[in-house]
Amino acid sequence: MYNLIQFELVKIFRKPRTYISFLVVFLIIIAFFFGMYYEGEKLISFVTQNLEANFQLEGKIINVYLLSYLLMNILWIHIPILICLVTGDLIAGEASKGTLRLIMTRPYSRFQIYLSKYIAGFIYTIMLILFMFLLSFGLGALLFGEGDLIVIRKLINIFSSDDVIWRFAYAYGFGILSMLVVASLSFMISSFTKNAIGPIVGTIAILIGLNVITALGMSLLSPIAPYLFNVHFAKWQYFFDFDIEWNKLYQAIIVQLVYIFLFFFIGFYNFNKKDIHT
Amino acid sequence: MLELQNINKNFGDFSAVEGLSLKVNKGDVYGFLGPNGAGKSTTLRMILGLIKPTSGEIFFKGNKIDGKSKSYLKDIGSLIERAEMYESISAQDNLRLLGKLSNVPNLNSKVDDLLKEVGLFDRRKSKVKTFSQGMKQRLGIAQAVLHEPNLLILDEPSNGLDPQGQIDMRNLIMKINKERDITIIISSHILSEIELMANRMIILSNGKKVVEGEVQSLLTENDMKVKLKISSVLNLESLCNKLNSSIVSIEKVDELYEVELQMTFQAIPDLIAAFNANGINVFQVNPIRSLEEYYIKATSNV
Numbered sequence: 001m002y003n004l005i006q007f008e009l010v011k012i013f014r015k016p017r018t019y020i021s022f023l024v025v026f027l028i029i030i031a032f033f034f035g036m037y038y039e040g041e042k043l044i045s046f047v048t049q050n051l052e053a054n055f056q057l058e059g060k061i062i063n064v065y066l067l068s069y070l071l072m073n074i075l076w077i078h079i080p081i082l083i084c085l086v087t088g089d090l091i092a093g094e095a096s097k098g099t100l101r102l103i104m105t106r107p108y109s110r111f112q113i114y115l116s117k118y119i120a121g122f123i124y125t126i127m128l129i130l131f132m133f134l135l136s137f138g139l140g141a142l143l144f145g146e147g148d149l150i151v152i153r154k155l156i157n158i159f160s161s162d163d164v165i166w167r168f169a170y171a172y173g174f175g176i177l178s179m180l181v182v183a184s185l186s187f188m189i190s191s192f193t194k195n196a197i198g199p200i201v202g203t204i205a206i207l208i209g210l211n212v213i214t215a216l217g218m219s220l221l222s223p224i225a226p227y228l229f230n231v232h233f234a235k236w237q238y239f240f241d242f243d244i245e246w247n248k249l250y251q252a253i254i255v256q257l258v259y260i261f262l263f264f265f266i267g268f269y270n271f272n273k274k275d276i277h278t
Numbered sequence: 279m280l281e282l283q284n285i286n287k288n289f290g291d292f293s294a295v296e297g298l299s300l301k302v303n304k305g306d307v308y309g310f311l312g313p314n315g316a317g318k319s320t321t322l323r324m325i326l327g328l329i330k331p332t333s334g335e336i337f338f339k340g341n342k343i344d345g346k347s348k349s350y351l352k353d354i355g356s357l358i359e360r361a362e363m364y365e366s367i368s369a370q371d372n373l374r375l376l377g378k379l380s381n382v383p384n385l386n387s388k389v390d391d392l393l394k395e396v397g398l399f400d401r402r403k404s405k406v407k408t409f410s411q412g413m414k415q416r417l418g419i420a421q422a423v424l425h426e427p428n429l430l431i432l433d434e435p436s437n438g439l440d441p442q443g444q445i446d447m448r449n450l451i452m453k454i455n456k457e458r459d460i461t462i463i464i465s466s467h468i469l470s471e472i473e474l475m476a477n478r479m480i481i482l483s484n485g486k487k488v489v490e491g492e493v494q495s496l497l498t499e500n501d502m503k504v505k506l507k508i509s510s511v512l513n514l515e516s517l518c519n520k521l522n523s524s525i526v527s528i529e530k531v532d533e534l535y536e537v538e539l540q541m542t543f544q545a546i547p548d549l550i551a552a553f554n555a556n557g558i559n560v561f562q563v564n565p566i567r568s569l570e571e572y573y574i575k576a577t578s579n580v
Contacts, residue, residue, distance in 0.1 A: 003378055003379055003381075004379065006378075007375055007378070007379055010367075010375060011364060011367075014364070014366050014367050015366055016366065097362055097365075098359075098360065098362030099362050099363070099364060101326075101328055101356075101358055101362075102362070102363070102376065102421070103379070104326075104327070104328055105326050105327070105328070105351055105354070105356045105358075106348075106351060106376075106379050106380060107348050107349050107350070107351040107352040107380070108348055108379075109346065109347070109348050110348075273330075275323075275328065275329040275330065276323065276328040276329065277323075277328075277329070
């Protein structure tokens with residue numbers, strides 16, 4: 001099993017398309033930091049002008065924590081697409097290229113093959129998000145330094161710099177779970193199709209469709225809305241409240257875990273019974 | 279070594295393989311013949327567990343393949359149609375990765391030896407995407423025998439190769455059969471190839487077995503055509519009747535007669551002796567029976 005996972009990881013990280021995701025994350029972060037470095041003060045003062053009328057703000061408002069928080073908001077929109085590029089390719093891409101039979105004719109069960117691909121896809125997803133975490137914090141600390149974090153949610157929350165690291169760690173952990181749902185969804189679709197475009201388009205279409213439906217707040221869907229996985233994606237922000245709603249977070253974690261297992265088993269059921277013609 | 283018992287495979291209403299039984303013995307080079315859609319690839323894929331039979335049983339080394347455990351595959355190597363390898367990885371790394379999956383001992387030296395054997399050692403560091411189809415096929419053979427299997431399954435290994443590539447591939451397969459003592463199942467559209475390589479064969483048509491047996495006996499025991507150049511056709515019909523042969527055509531070319539007879543291969547010496555005894559000089563004998571002719575005839579009768 002260890003050999004299989006290693007084999008899958010080597011294939012993932014020898015493919016140029018894998019690095020497209022890392023490059024895109026790198027470019028977005030660089031572009032964002034570049035913009036904030038030169039125009040950040042102006043932008044932030046526009047947002048905080050009401051605050052400044054009533055409070056005296058001291059210290060560096062634009063700091064690594066604020067920028068990392070803002071980046072998380074931006075990147076969670078793009079990350080799913082980047083994840084699908086690789087996880088959607090794991091079965092369908094190999095099927096279309098004819099290399100799937102190379103593994104399927106080795107002495108491993110279909111479950112072992114499927115599970116190893118799944119784990120490799122998860123490792124890639126986690127690595128991509130950790131890359132984003134390390135780059136935004138490393139580069140942000142270097143360019144902007146530390147400071148207190150001001151977050152505007154229901155209330156204006158101001159966290160001292162020694163109170164934010166754990167919040168980011170939890171938020172990233174939660175974000176990883178959400179992105180594993182995306183990876184599982186695209187992987188499941190990958191087991192049904194014969195080309196890698198299907199899982200990418202399928203996953204994005206499902207995400208956009210669900211987001212549109214939930215954003216419109218269709219009354220018919222409101223009873224089931226808490227059970228849709230996409231509504232929980234933004235809940236990493238709860239970690240930036242003073243009174244963290246743990247119950248809602250636990251519910252979100254359980255719903256997302258259920259989807260991960262559901263997508264895994266639906267995909268495996270199909271993979272296990274399918275004939276390999278390519 | 280391998281036995282299929284009453285195998286059926288349906289895709290919806292379409293029956294791809296119907297009641298197929300066959301037996302491959304240890305040491306055989308077993309030829310799979312049949313036109314497109316005959317069920318050759320489907321059968322080979324069923325043996326490898328890529329496709330699940332609708333019904334029937336497959337036995338490998340006396341053990342029934344149940345479709346769940348894939349441990350029997352450690353003794354089988356395969357090259358199914360085109361050898362698709364990981365394009366962005368070098369030939370050497372492709373083999374090392376695949377060898378690791380099969381827990382091949384002394385992997386690195388074995389990979390290098392195999393690359394030398396298939397003539398790719400000089401290109402071992404090159405990415406597979408830079409390889410010609412012939413090179414890819416040879417690399418495909420190398421990955422198939424890397425774990426030293428007892429049975430090698432080759433599904434149209436010469437597909438897409440130029441004539442020289444086909445000869446090289448044929449020589450490589452025969453070398454593997456002889457030197458490594460591996461039983462081989464090979465399917466091919468190039469019928470002369472099967473004729474040259476296989477000792478036993480099966481002909482499939484529309485998913486059904488037409489015939490199975492020794493290649494030589496299939497070639498020689500059945501009716502074939504013989505073209506002769508002879509000096510006279512006097513009493514030809516009565517001579518042919520005595521030898522259980524029949525006249526297909528007679529044509530006079532210059533001073534000689536070109537005659538085409540339907541007969542058995544074994545009757546040729548008797549025929550020549552009878553002609554000589556009757557004062558008919560034989561200038562040329564050309565048995566035009568080939569596996570291809572037999573194959574076309576056999577498959578058109580189903």
